[in-house]
Amino acid sequence: MPQPTVDPYDPQAIEAKWQRIWEERKQNEVRENPDRPKYYLCEMLPYPSGDLHVGHARNYTLGDVIGRFLRMRGNNVLHPMGWDAFGLPAENAAIQRGIHPREWTAHNIANMRRQLRRLGVAYDWSREIDTSSPEYYRWTQWLFLMMYRRGLAYKKEAPVNWCPNDNTVLANEQAEGGVCWRCGAKVERRLLKQWFFGITAYADRLLAGLETLPEWPDRIKTMQRNWIGRSEGHTVSFAVEGASGDRIQVFTTRLDTIFGATFLAVAPEHPAVQVLSGGTPQRATVQAFAEELKDKSELDRTQLMAKQGVFSGGYALHPITNARVPVWVTNYVLATYGSGAVMGVPAHDQRDLEFARKYALDVVQVIAPPADQNQPPSGEAFVDDGVLLNSGEFDGLTSAQARVRIGAALAAAGNGEATVNYKLRDWLISRQRYWGAPIPFVNCPDDGLVPVPEDQLPVLLPDEAPFTGVSGSPLESVPSWLNVTCPKCGGPAKREAETMDTFMCSSWYFLRYLSPHDSKAAWEVDDAKYWAPIDRYIGGAEHAVLHLMYARFFYKVLNEAGLVPGDEPFLRLFNQGLVLGENNERMSKSRGNVVGIDAMADTHGADALRVFEMFAGPPDADFPWSTAGIAGATRTLARIWRLVLAHPGCCKDPAASDADSGGDREVRYAIHAKIKQITDELGDRMHLNTCVAAIMTLLNELEAHAGVRENDRSRQNIHEGLRALVLLLAPFAPHITEELWERSGGTGSVHVQAWPSYDATALVRSSLPIVVQVNGKRRAAVFCAPGSSEEDVVALAMRESTVTAQLDGKTVRKRIFVPDKLLNLVVG
């Protein structure tokens, strides 16, 4: 039969058409609706760096497929988008190219918004936010004041990480590995007065909360646990010889080794250093050593330099034996962890052993290896638990027993207590840069630090500031902004000339989406009660200890303030994999392997881009870009286009036609098996790649059947299949399905249709293939009715020559029978 000629598939025309219509209809805007189960879906908000590439497209398409699917399943889906718009690159652009950060940022946002629309993502754009707008950062400042009111924001002088390239301090999390997270410059140490948030007070709550998040990747939870670094041990107090009252506190997890402590090691910043060296011949040496280390970062001290130290000139007294213990000033003890002092137990700590050997300090063994363990080779410390010796009355105890008993003895004497330490430090929040939310405080000569009253928020960023890149905050050079009156006394005062870490802006943005235009509050508590927490949060693993930790901390505080329900913001977390360049390397401008969204949408269409990216691999795994692969997706869509349009009216409501659920069982089985498979895999399992494969398989089968028979009945089956195909494909390829739906008699938008449900009776098979194995190797498959007995299947199997050939002259010793699946004959 001659096929009617149809228009060729023209993705650019279709995509532009529907993007315009969806926008006119406000199709993707969503309101609170108590009658439908809510689903809050969110991707981590992007930094507007300029251009989106296919890696971004993957991330956002992933969310869009899930969102569209859930909407068709009846959920009230909130899926918003916004911009993490403060930050250094905008300011660097200003320094390098003379463009105002605001202008640069706005330009990038406009471009990226256009690209996301072009991708067809169903965001509710009426809720779009920009963290650099005064309407937004007003509330960031308000939350800063809330933290201050709750005693969680404070200013103190501390050794901090300083990036000499970006001229700003960095949080610990942003200086991992001793390099700046943004520019990679080596971080220096400086003693500065800075603002902090008291995240360490929440360390245990942050740890405990992880246990309530089964749908977070274990990898991320492990990284957070490691970063929090909870460590149980004891603080032990050593008296300083000859200085009554002065004591040195050390933290140890190995109290059982205390009789082996032959020296104390302290950081050069430790306050006891002055006391110990004062009046001794070592004084000058100690000061020179401290001076040398002063500006060195932890990376420099602990990894780039060998262990070294100098004798402080003084001694401490062992809290149990009262022995004289020399105190050494070293580079390997961190000033910022524990108390900045440790007891050196060279026999049972590898680091202490290295140090003791270098400086000929005593090594005293106090732990014997347990019976089933050997002494370590010479040169290595025995660091495991064992049995105590050379430990006075505690000899013979196991390490575990000794920790308890010695702990009790020290506590009784007032020389020690059980302590928990954390690697996590308080969050350094202030930045000496322009393009951020100003810290809403005023310095008054009389009243000190005074918070800006809430009704005077926002503290606006001044429009102009010198963007020179030289040290110091640019805001300090804007007198008209800097000089104000004190809110308390009305006298002359100066603003805090610093801005907040941008991670502060992104710690709460997902709540602003809920009430984006509210001018009375950061968000309505009722809206939060309806929408929060985020049901599915999608983003990269690089934020494991930055954004994801800060936001959890923030949310716990907000919960205590009664502003949000629950105490975890992200119920399910999903880390998508990277799209690598065609050469299998990470996409980057410098490698020249970046593939942009616009280029792909121009040549293949946004739908093909989406389908290919969902198809190319499992969503949590990396895969390399393939331009040949996207061409395949275009081909598949064109086949669907032709097949659907060759069957006019196939998307009509089947209830309105004279549908007959009978017909060709083969076709109906194929259709309904795929509906079931795709529904299952798109839901909790998130196997989006196999969903696309299943759609392709369904297409293959429908195509094959459409070619063979042409009668009313078979055509009805094909129509049923094509209608399902369009609906199943709709989340992946929203434009082509909308067009096909419209052209084929569908009513309304395809994206608000009910997700197809499968007909269980179509899945009932009259005969099933049962695999027959001999000694575990497949020899045949026999077809029989579901529920057939073992005997029946054996009888059928014995008719297969490929089976009997293997049984020739042997006896069947054992039969394994899995009903409806498998028969294994074991012969000897």
Next chain:
RNA sequence: GGGCACGUGGCGAAAUUGGCAGACGCGCUGGAUUUAGGUUCCAGUGGGGCGACCCGUGAAGGUUCGAGUCCUUUCGUGCCCACCA
């Protein structure tokens, strides 16, 4: 040095619980249509063998009627952490 992932055709990959390894797509080969190419369509495509069959999921062992899947050892790749006392 420690931790966590992951190793399957020429390539991207699939394989809920241990039960037909390689679905689906790319690429490739041959053919049809067109013919200038492309598009489209058909057939084939893990290796070996004429064949019945044999081999095959980084490597080596083990458990099991049966292992890509579980266990042990080992090699390789990637990511994270790393003198935290």
